[in-house]
Amino acid sequence: xxxxxxxxxxxEHPKHELSYYAKRIYAIRDLLLEKGxxxxxxxxCQIEYxxxxxxxxxxxxxxxxxxDPAFKARLIADPKAACxxxxxxxxxxNEFVVLENTEKVRHMVVCTLCSCYPxxxxxRPPDWYKSFNYRQRAVNDPRGVMHEFGLVLxxxxxxxxxxxxxxxxxxxxxxxxxxxxxxxxxxxxKLVTRDSMIGVMDALPAxxxx
Amino acid sequence: MGRAxxxxxGRFRSGDRVRVRFEDRPGxxxxxxxxxxxxxxxxxxxxxxxxxxxxxxxxxGLPTRTLYLVAFNQADVFGAAEAPKDKVLVDIYEHWLxxxx
Numbered sequence: 523x524x525x526x527x528x529x530x531x532x533x534e535h536p537k538h539e540l541s542y543y544a545k546r547i548y549a550i551r552d553l554l555l556e557k558g559x560x561x562x563x564x565x566x567c568q569i570e571y572x573x574x575x576x577x578x579x580x581x582x583x584x585x586x587x588x589x590d591p592a593f594k595a596r597l598i599a600d601p602k603a604a605c606x607x608x609x610x611x612x613x614x615x616n617e618f619v620v621l622e623n624t625e626k627v628r629h630m631v632v633c634t635l636c637s638c639y640p641x642x643x644x645x646r647p648p649d650w651y652k653s654f655n656y657r658q659r660a661v662n663d664p665r666g667v668m669h670e671f672g673l674v675l676x677x678x679x680x681x682x683x684x685x686x687x688x689x690x691x692x693x694x695x696x697x698x699x700x701x702x703x704x705x706x707x708x709x710x711x712k713l714v715t716r717d718s719m720i721g722v723m724d725a726l727p728a729x730x731x732x
Numbered sequence: 733m734g735r736a737x738x739x740x741x742g743r744f745r746s747g748d749r750v751r752v753r754f755e756d757r758p759g760x761x762x763x764x765x766x767x768x769x770x771x772x773x774x775x776x777x778x779x780x781x782x783x784x785x786x787x788x789x790x791x792x793g794l795p796t797r798t799l800y801l802v803a804f805n806q807a808d809v810f811g812a813a814e815a816p817k818d819k820v821l822v823d824i825y826e827h828w829l830x831x832x833x
Contacts, residue, residue, distance in 0.1 A: 617778065634764050661766065662806075665814040680817035687762045688799050688823035689781050 576645040577716035579610045580693060583643070584719065585710035588698040598622060601693070605643070612642045616689035623721070626679055629694045630668070630721035632660035633686040640691040644716055651720065661685060671723040694721035701728040741780045742798030742826050748774045750802060751832035752824060760788030763828045767820075771832045772804035775821060783825065797825040 540548065554560045586608065587594035597604040601620045605612040612618055618640065621629035633639065634657045639647040650656050659667050664683045665675065675681065684692050696718040702710060705728065713726040744750060754769035762784050777800055782793025802824045806813035809820055 616781070634766075635762060661820050662810045663814065664818065675815075677815040678817070679815070680819065681815065682803075682818075683820045685764060685820060685822045687764060688778075688784070688825065690778060690799070690801075690823050 572646065575642055577643075577714075577719065578711070579605075579608075579645075580640075580643045580716070580719045581711040581714035582608055583610070583693070584695055584714045584725075585707045587695055588702075588710055589707050594695075597695070610642065612640075614642055615640060615691045617691070618643075618693070619690050620693050620695050621682070621684065621721070622695045623697045623724075625697070628668075628673075628675060628679060628681050628721065629692075630660060630664050630681065630683045631686055631692045631694060632657055632683060634658070634661060635685075635687055638686040638691065640693050643691075643693055644719060648716070668722055671717060673723045694719050696721075696725040699725050699727050740777075742777055742800070744774045744777065744798075744800060744826070744829065744831075746774050746776060749832040750774055750800075750829045752802070753828050753830060755828075759785050761785065763824055764822060766809060767802075767804060767822050767824070770804055770809050772802045772808065774800050775803040776801040778823065781825070783827075797827055799823055799825055800829065802829070 551560075551565070555562065555565075583597060583604065587597050593604065593607075596607070598620050601618040602612045602615070605618075621631075623629055632651075637647050637652040639651065641647075656667065661683055664681050668675065668681075686692055696714065698710075699713055702713065705713075713728065715723065715726060717723045718725045749771065750773065751771045752763060752767045752769060777798065779799065780796040781799045783791075783795070783797045784793070787793040800823070801821055803819050803821045806818040806820055807816075
């Protein structure tokens with residue numbers, strides 16, 4: 523192994539017992555290295571890129587949309603351009619659509635076929651998002667799922683579950699919590715959880731004044 | 733909602749009633765089982781995309797297929813709805829859709 527980028531340690535096999543799929547992925551990685559398709563640096567860069575994408579990106583978009591109506595309009599009209607404006611690279615998404623929640627409409631996103639997810643905006647999906655349980659229940663029992671995340675909606679609110687089956691990636695724009703009029707954009711970002719941008723719950727309520 | 737690629741493409745327009753084809757064949761099918769044979773309406777025309785059924789096997793994805801956002805009443809898909817206005821919305825390519833009354 524070469525000594526580039528101090529990556530020997532990162533590319534060692536873990537010491538604990540590997541699962542079947544882990545063994546397979548390490549074998550594929552070793553073959554790609556051996557055949558010169560990739561080098562250690564490529565792999566390390568990709569890991570760093572994957573790790574750099576996180577729900578903080580989505581929270582930035584949402585908090586700005588809450589405080590800046592013109593930005594919100596741009597985010598809804600052309601989400602990729604709005605991302606670029608905020609220094610977020612969403613170009614790897616084929617098409618990106620923002621779903622705006624209101625008092626009368628809540629959106630929730632699932633991919634029943636696999637685990638399609640707006641990774642540049644939210645990072646890697648949580649394990650539950652990929653589980654059979656969520657993928658099945660999101661479409662036929664969305665209110666049951668929301669309830670488990672602590673959100674109970676009246677019957678006159680419309681729940682719209684988006685099954686992300688094709689080239690479109692969806693981001694939910696949650697409602698701005700009440701009583702947050704005086705909060706800064708940075709403080710608002712803390713209320714925007716990953717799960718509120720998947721739509722299984724609302725944004726966090728404003729913290730009571732100390 | 734966000735931007736549509738090309739609202740002028742495809743044979744269906746927003747509001748058109750459509751029925752999802754009930755087909756079963758091998759391949760990389762992006763139409764979920766639970767909506768096959770079910771009726772809904774076009775909520776939005778997303779425009780033309782490469783066909784994933786071809787791309788998945790190393791094909792060129794051509795001819796492109798128009799992709800629609802199709803809305804279904806939850807009760808029409810699952811027999812009962814948790815609340816009357818609830819809907820499930822699925823992205824479906826045109827060759828999986830027929831006009832419905």
